[in-house]
Amino acid sequence: MVGRMAEIGVILSGIGGVGKDLTRLLSARPGYKLAAAYTRNPELAGRDLGEHAGISSLGVEIVTDRAGALAQPADLLVVATTSFLQDVAEDVRAGIHGGLNVITTAEEAAFPWIIDAQLADELNHLAEAHRVSVIGLGLNPGFVFDALLLTASAVAWDVESIRIRRVVDVSRFSAAVLRRIGIGHTEEEFEAGVAAGSITGHIGFPQTFSLAARCLGRGLDRVEKHLEPFIAKKRIESDNLSVETGETGGFLQRVVGFVDEVSWFEAEFIAHLHLPAVEMNAQDSISIEGYNPIHLTIDPGCNPQLGTVAMLANCIPRVVEAKPGFITVADLAIPFARETLPGIRFS
Template sequence: MIKVIQLGLGPIGQRLARYLVERDGIQIVGGVDPDPKKVGKDVGILAGFEDLGIPISPTLEECSATDSADVAVISTVSSLQKMESQIKEVVDYGLDIVSTCEELSHPWQTQPRIAQSIDEHCKQKEVACIGTGVNPGFLMDYLPSVLTSVCREVSQVKVERVQDARPRRKPFRDKIGAGLTKSEFEAKRDKIRHVGLTESVYLIGDAMNWELNNVREKMMPILTETHIKTESGTVAKGDVAGVRQIARGYQGDEEVITLIFEAAVGIEDSHDSIQITGTPSFTSNIAGGINGDIATSAIIVNALQSITQAAPGLKTMLDIHAPAYFSNL
């Protein structure tokens, strides 16, 4: 039995709680969220199912389950800088960590000081920590790395994730700027983006043992050609439907990794495509794409067994036993 404390009970945290409860061999023993509207409420009731008898605590210090838990699942922020102290606090309680923090997925080149500090802290306390999800953590980095296993040689990796944002949760649509005017988008450009694309480039490079001398990323808005209805309102013609981001990894002047992320309301041809150029060259395509909210929550749950078996330290998906669905422990 893996006993879990859930930190962060927003939309993804609540979905995670449901997935954790339904899985044999996993038990939620605590919930933490500083939101005054959530503190004191039962984790199960907040997440939309039965009363679990587990009141939400405002801080980890006030959570009575720290002595009995094995793992903390953290779904709070995307910024590793904002999350560093939270990770270290959890580590001090001797808990392994699985987190949805995108910047934690492969921070060794993007934020080396923080990565090294977390790694050393985890090793000192003999716990393991990983950041994962559907993307980054699987579709645009780990999966293409695994697919190269059948290649004699590889010269280029190209991944394209194109998804209709209408079925996704509202915070995701907000994150990609859906519904903003062009001027509003430009004013908020530094806050609107898919987080983790550069980290995904470096994870693939790490897997291939490619030393990348340069990684470039750019983003542009996708504008609607018609009025599009979503569950949270209507996106007017000419306004922002979402974003298109491209990250490129180079060896010298040669582009060896290309990641294209496109998410917008109204996209008709959702898909996840991986193109490997090498011997052999091939393309793997997932028609319709994979729902990110479901997949992120699922891979967090499925990674719990792997992280509890991992050696101490800060890990990436390349470092742990490959997560897979398990019906029980």
């Protein structure tokens, strides 16, 4: 649908970094109504959602009662809590049962079938039965490696191979997210965490590679991942986490997707709390090799927080109008930026 539409009611599950930024953006957009917000954190119960997000009161009280929140009239639930399909499944199920379309930022949900095909199928059938759409979305996965890459491939004759590089300032993520991806650890903790799987690096490459392979007609054999730390030479202070000299201030992640045992999709992901410490700037680049190669550079690179919530907000109308079921970003019509209220300030 292009142009003005009726107000879309949105409910939030999880009001950390993504939930707060989405509150700020949606409250500046005509055509959206923040209908309810719930969290597992009892300390936030009773607070006003707008004030929690750093803007003026919205008259929406944060609750811990999921059923109460989902009873509010709305069209769509945004689940921005964790990265893992299993951990968002209960919220997604509850949203579907409430007749809501669901967007989750859980990276694993961007292509859930490779994580748990049974659970993905169950949620797909449930969504179809309730005539709603469920999707995993964000900036990455969601945009840089997926919507943007696939859109760029629209002018390719063929795709022999893909290379993507992202250099990302992650300093605004919460301490929980930063520590889980690999920042703020001694070198020994980092190695042990990577081996044990508790330090994950960026999550979502296998999902991205699988979606690209499915869309571009390739069969992905396997994905290899390698992580190495950047050790801080000086203490780094950031909003949510400070790192001491000798601890990990960032990491380099290399991920390769193989087709017919040949490297087909290569991704390099550099995340750091303070990019100048490693003499880098935020930048994203995409190379599609083939008969007529396509090379894109985004400079400065997409801001991980602001870009994520923009993608979520701009996709909301697309998800509401999408076909029912568990879908991917490749099933959506092209999203674009929507009107904001005249004279609005975002903070």
